[in-house]
Amino acid sequence: MNKVLILYASSTGNTEMMTEAMVSYLESQRYYVVMKSFEFDSINIEELLNYDLVLIGTHSADDGEIPFEAEHFYDELNDINLKDRLIGVFGSGESFYDVFCESIEIMGDRLEYLGARLVPTRLKVELEPDEKDRLRCEAFVKEACEMIEETVGT
Numbered sequence: 001m002n003k004v005l006i007l008y009a010s011s012t013g014n015t016e017m018m019t020e021a022m023v024s025y026l027e028s029q030r031y032y033v034v035m036k037s038f039e040f041d042s043i044n045i046e047e048l049l050n051y052d053l054v055l056i057g058t059h060s061a062d063d064g065e066i067p068f069e070a071e072h073f074y075d076e077l078n079d080i081n082l083k084d085r086l087i088g089v090f091g092s093g094e095s096f097y098d099v100f101c102e103s104i105e106i107m108g109d110r111l112e113y114l115g116a117r118l119v120p121t122r123l124k125v126e127l128e129p130d131e132k133d134r135l136r137c138e139a140f141v142k143e144a145c146e147m148i149e150e151t152v153g154t
């Protein structure tokens with residue numbers, strides 16, 4: 001069974017709702033899923049290496065920076081070998097701000113720089129996900145899962 005780890009930072013619950021939509025879809029497809037909050041759960045950086053797919057969700061605050069609760073994790077990414085690890089990034093922001101969902105770009109760029117194989121879509125949602133956004137969450141996860149299948153098939 002393929003294993004998926006979803007890590008998220010969410011201050012008002014919007015990114016968390018995206019995470020929940022992804023977990024429901026993955027579980028319906030019989031993936032083994034672990035969901036962890038940067039704020040409330042302990043995350044050992046090495047555990048990323050135990051999963052076939054890692055999805056990282058962050059809200060954007062303070063000029064689109066990485067949320068403070070995910071900063072330590074972001075710094076620790078340097079300590080593991082992410083070469084060819086399959087990772088997707090997503091989150092909620094608000095287009096009212098100059099840099100919409102910038103934390104997702106910062107996280108995605110860093111992971112790519114460190115050699116991870118990034119899911120091409122970096123999923124950004126305006127504030128609270130609506131029904132259409134939930135479908136976008138599912139499509140994002142499907143895209144990622146197809147990449148797992150490709151890896152297994154090689």
Ligand SMILES: Cc1cc2nc3c(=O)[nH]c(=O)nc-3n(C[C@H](O)[C@H](O)[C@H](O)COP(=O)(O)O)c2cc1C
Pocket residue numbers: 009010011012013014015016058059060061062063064065092093094095097098099100101102126127128
């Ligand atoms: C102080 C503050 C700064 C913010 N800065 C940004 C920003 O730079 N870019 C952006 O896209 N959204 C920004 N936002 C909007 C949040 O990212 C948005 O409300 C998002 O839906 C929060 O997601 P969450 O509920 O998962 O925490 C900001 C919100 C606050 C309160």
